[in-house]
Amino acid sequence: MIADEPTFARLMTASQGGDRRAYTVLLTEAQFWLERYFRRRVPPAQIDDLVQDVLLSIHAKRATWDETRAFLPWLAAIARYRWVDHLRRVYRSSESELGDQDAADDNGEDAVLARMSLDRLFVQLTPAQCSAIELVKIKGLSVTEAAIQAGQSESLIKVNIHRGLRKLSALVEEAD
Amino acid sequence: MAYRPNPLIAQLAGELEPVRPLRMRHGLAVVAVAIVLTIAAVALWQGLWSGPAKGHAAAIFFVANGLIALVGLASARTVVRMAAPRVGVRQDGARWLLAALAILPVTALLSAALKGAVGSYGHAADGLTCFIAGTASGVGVAAALIFWLRRGAPVAPNVAGFYTGVAAGALGSFAHGLSCPFDTIGHLGIWHVAPVAASAALGRLAVPVLIRW
Numbered sequence: 132m133i134a135d136e137p138t139f140a141r142l143m144t145a146s147q148g149g150d151r152r153a154y155t156v157l158l159t160e161a162q163f164w165l166e167r168y169f170r171r172r173v174p175p176a177q178i179d180d181l182v183q184d185v186l187l188s189i190h191a192k193r194a195t196w197d198e199t200r201a202f203l204p205w206l207a208a209i210a211r212y213r214w215v216d217h218l219r220r221v222y223r224s225s226e227s228e229l230g231d232q233d234a235a236d237d238n239g240e241d242a243v244l245a246r247m248s249l250d251r252l253f254v255q256l257t258p259a260q261c262s263a264i265e266l267v268k269i270k271g272l273s274v275t276e277a278a279i280q281a282g283q284s285e286s287l288i289k290v291n292i293h294r295g296l297r298k299l300s301a302l303v304e305e306a307d
Numbered sequence: 308m309a310y311r312p313n314p315l316i317a318q319l320a321g322e323l324e325p326v327r328p329l330r331m332r333h334g335l336a337v338v339a340v341a342i343v344l345t346i347a348a349v350a351l352w353q354g355l356w357s358g359p360a361k362g363h364a365a366a367i368f369f370v371a372n373g374l375i376a377l378v379g380l381a382s383a384r385t386v387v388r389m390a391a392p393r394v395g396v397r398q399d400g401a402r403w404l405l406a407a408l409a410i411l412p413v414t415a416l417l418s419a420a421l422k423g424a425v426g427s428y429g430h431a432a433d434g435l436t437c438f439i440a441g442t443a444s445g446v447g448v449a450a451a452l453i454f455w456l457r458r459g460a461p462v463a464p465n466v467a468g469f470y471t472g473v474a475a476g477a478l479g480s481f482a483h484g485l486s487c488p489f490d491t492i493g494h495l496g497i498w499h500v501a502p503v504a505a506s507a508a509l510g511r512l513a514v515p516v517l518i519r520w
Contacts, residue, residue, distance in 0.1 A: 149325035158316040183315055190319045191520070192460035194326040195391045208392035212462035303462040304389075304396045 133167065134160040139202040147193060158186055161206060168210055172249040172269060177217070185213045211303045214249060218268045219296060255302050260295030263288045268296075334387035334455045338474075341451035345444055345482040353440075353486040368490035371411055371499060372481055378404045378503065379448070379477030382470045386452045389467045390459020401470060408477075408500060415496025434498035437480075437487055441502035445479025449510070456518040464515035472510020476503040 134142070139160065145153035165182045173181055188209050196205045253261050259281070266277035267288065278285045349355070358364040378401075385401045452471045461467040480502040489495070 146323065147326050147328055149323060151320045151323050154323050155316060155320040158319060159313070162313060162316065186313075186315060186319065188460070188520075190322075194458075195329050195460040197328055197330065197391055200391075200393060204393035204395055205391070207394045208462045209460065211394065212392070212460075297465075301463055301466055304392055304394055305398075 133163045136201055136203050139206070140198065143193070143196055143202050144198050147196070147198075158189070161189060162186060164203075164206065165210055168207070168248070169214065172214070172253075173217070174269065174271070181213060181217050184217070185210050188213055208304055211249065211252065215296065215299050215303065218264065218299070252299055252302055256295050256298060257291075259283060259287070260291045260298070263291035264295045264299075267292055329391055329459055331387055331391065334390060334459075335384065337451045337455055338383045338387060338448065341447040342478055342482070345447045345479065346485065348447075349444060349482045349486050353483075355485050356488045358488055358490065365490040367492050367495060371492070371495035372484045374404075374408055374411065375477050375484065375499060375503070376481040378408045379474050379481055382474035382477060383448065383452060385470045386467055386474055387455055389461045389463065389470070390456050392460050392462040398466070398470070401473075405473065408503065411492070411496035412500050413496075415492050418492055433489060434494060437483065437489070437494070437498040438501045438505075441480035441483040441499060442476060442505055443479065444483045445475030445477075445502065445506050448478045449475035449506070449514075453514060453517055456514075457520075460520060461518050464519050465511060467518060468514030469507055469511040471514045472507040473503055475510065476506025479506070 134156075139157065142153045142157035142160070146157050162182055165185050166178055169178050169181055189206070192209065196202060256264070262281045263277060263283065266272045266280055267274060272280065274285050274288050277283075278288050281288065283291065356364075359368060381401045381404050385398050388396070449471060452474060456467055456471070480499050483502075484495070484499050487494075487499070
């Protein structure tokens with residue numbers, strides 16, 4: 132079972148004070164939380180790298196969490212930021228097919244996680260932007276393949292990816 | 308969920324040092340110091356206009372400078388808050404204030420058009436001086452906000468850059484405005500609002516690369 136908000140907050144407060152044991156537990160729980168968070172929107176083969184990126188970001192920016200505020204929205208904001216970065220970086224990979232293991236676990240997804248999920252970002256995009264990003268940046272199709280599958284021209288696919296990523300970047304904190 | 312030891316976690320925990328959490332009030336204090344220093348510099352360099360104290364200033368002087376200052380303060384607060392990210396925050400307040408600020412140039416242009424005097428903003432030399440001085444006066448606030456953002460973790464660098472520009476332009480223009488004796492809507496609505504627009508564009512273009520992490 133993944134730690135809840137009060138547990139995360141308590142561990143983070145102790146970690147900011149230099150408690151290495153609490154920090155180890157915090158990062159381990161954060162790793163579980165992040166693996167679950169990214170599962171639906173990141174190919175399995177890329178989740179580990181992305182989670183490591185976020186853990187490094189948590190470490191570098193741990194002073195930016197304020198104990199008077201909730202921990203998970205802070206963690207989700209950093210996770211989204213790194214995810215948008217990741218989308219910009221990824222290119223076609225043979226290992227990029229999404230797994231289907233998330234469907235079985237969806238019932239257990241708690242309300243907090245759902246409210247801050249990556250899907251909430253995607254609903255802010257137009258259907259054309261959403262489909263272009265999903266096909267090229269998440270499923271790993273080439274622009275040509277995505278154009279055929281989405282029924283858009285190649286240049287439109289590129290424009291939709293560019294505009295969609297720009298919009299995602301601006302919405303990291305706003306969309307909940 | 309199965310536990311898999313992660314060497315990175317052990318390494319990060321080994322490097323852990325205590326940190327002082329970033330407090331919003333400290334960020335606001337940094338901005339406040341920058342504003343006070345900017346006003347002091349304007350007072351020393353150009354001298355503050357005595358008109359408002361003597362009751363010689365038109366009402367629009369207070370309305371325009373008050374609105375410009377409010378936009379600057381709201382934007383600066385938005386930027387300071389953006390250094391500590393969290394999902395579920397919107398910048399609606401600052402957006403509405405920006406829309407309210409647009410009333411000034413629109414009124415200035417409408418007023419000039421109705422009087423048939425669009426081309427007569429002939430005090431353009433004075434206006435241009437105010438535009439340049441107002442924009443330049445925002446440097447201190449911009450530096451303070453960039454410093455704060457670099458300490459923090461802004462997750463929307465483009466938006467943070469835009470509001471940094473708005474805050475710097477507005478607070479710089481406000482500080483310079485305290486020394487400017489032109490208290491007409493034509494002058495204030497155009498030349499004292501222009502630094503906000505120019506700085507916002509500059510902030511949007513230049514700041515993101517400085518604060519990305």
